[in-house]
Amino acid sequence: MIQSAEIAICTWNRSASLARTLDSLRELKIPVGLDWRILLVDNHSTDDTADVIDAYAETLPIVPLVELQQGHTLARNRAVAESRAELIIWTDDDVLVEPDWLSAYIAAANQWPEASFFGGRIEPVFPAGRPRWISENWNQLAGCFAARDLGGEVTPLTLQRLPYGANFALRGDVQRAFPFNPDLGRRGPAVVGEDELDLLRRLLDSGHQGLWVPQSSVQHVIPPERANPRYVFDYFVGQGAVLVNKGTPWTRSRWSLRWQYLWHQFASELGQWALPSPAWFAHLARAGLALGQWQALVQQQREIGEKN
Numbered sequence: 001m002i003q004s005a006e007i008a009i010c011t012w013n014r015s016a017s018l019a020r021t022l023d024s025l026r027e028l029k030i031p032v033g034l035d036w037r038i039l040l041v042d043n044h045s046t047d048d049t050a051d052v053i054d055a056y057a058e059t060l061p062i063v064p065l066v067e068l069q070q071g072h073t074l075a076r077n078r079a080v081a082e083s084r085a086e087l088i089i090w091t092d093d094d095v096l097v098e099p100d101w102l103s104a105y106i107a108a109a110n111q112w113p114e115a116s117f118f119g120g121r122i123e124p125v126f127p128a129g130r131p132r133w134i135s136e137n138w139n140q141l142a143g144c145f146a147a148r149d150l151g152g153e154v155t156p157l158t159l160q161r162l163p164y165g166a167n168f169a170l171r172g173d174v175q176r177a178f179p180f181n182p183d184l185g186r187r188g189p190a191v192v193g194e195d196e197l198d199l200l201r202r203l204l205d206s207g208h209q210g211l212w213v214p215q216s217s218v219q220h221v222i223p224p225e226r227a228n229p230r231y232v233f234d235y236f237v238g239q240g241a242v243l244v245n246k247g248t249p250w251t252r253s254r255w256s257l258r259w260q261y262l263w264h265q266f267a268s269e270l271g272q273w274a275l276p277s278p279a280w281f282a283h284l285a286r287a288g289l290a291l292g293q294w295q296a297l298v299q300q301q302r303e304i305g306e307k308n
Contacts, residue, residue: 004036005034008088008090009091013045014094028099028101039065077182087171090165090168095166115211118212118216120218124142136281145222156211167218181198236284240289249293267280
């Protein structure tokens with residue numbers, strides 16, 4: 001039976017959002033006898049994040065940690081290094097957890113001892129309203145806003161069906177044996193992910209099992225400054241870099257990728273004045289993907305030159 005759990009959160013310059021997340025954690029239903037704490041990693045914030053953490057540490061079992069080197073995976077690994085619990089549950093600083101979120105994971109870990117990791121539902125919410133163009137292209141944008149719903153039944157997780165970073169959990173001994181890859185993940189404002197997916201794929205490849213736990217649900221709060229074409233473009237730039245990191249770029253011709261970026265960017269900007277959103281959005285996405293691949297290939301070539 002699970003007797004200890006840790007909630008791990010990494011934060012960077014989102015003090016107001018972090019406060020809302022911590023408010024929701026105050027409403028958690030804690031299983032009787034559970035030893036729990038919150039590993040809260042400040043990834044070298046320059047706002048008043050430290051003050052927020054200090055304030056909430058008076059009412060929540062927060063372990064304040066600091067990672068001075070910028071990078072989401074570096075901050076995550078800082079939490080892993082500090083962890084000691086039987087179950088580690090990951091969420092983000094822009095999430096509102098449901099009251100049963102923690103207890104649902106504890107119950108699943110107790111009921112299915114053969115499972116090494118778990119994932120739950122993520123519902124994006126737009127406090128200022130979801131723009132029409134986002135709704136019209138939601139099938140392509142759900143991942144951008146971390147929407148994840150694999151159904152209402154407990155089911156096995158597979159390479160094609162994995163949870164996202166705002167809501168997943170691992171047994172502590174497994175997590176400590178499988179740290180995050182520091183070459184992946186976000187760096188400051190760069191919208192690059194894949195770090196948790198890489199981890200979970202490695203677990204499956206190593207023979208570990210995962211389960212979908214629909215009762216463990218969170219809301220992902222999308223502020224107005226992220227519900228715009230610029231943020232979406234940056235997301236696809238990050239996805240383009242991921243293609244290169246995986247060794248699956250469209251082409252290794254930097255000239256071709258640069259030309260594709262310029263053409264699709266022009267078509268997107270022009271189309272936003274005259275075309276339905278699915279038409280200009282398709283160009284926006286391809287422009288971001290092309291630019292991300294081009295930048296990643298340029299960086300690879302630079303690193304090769306420095307080694308030589």
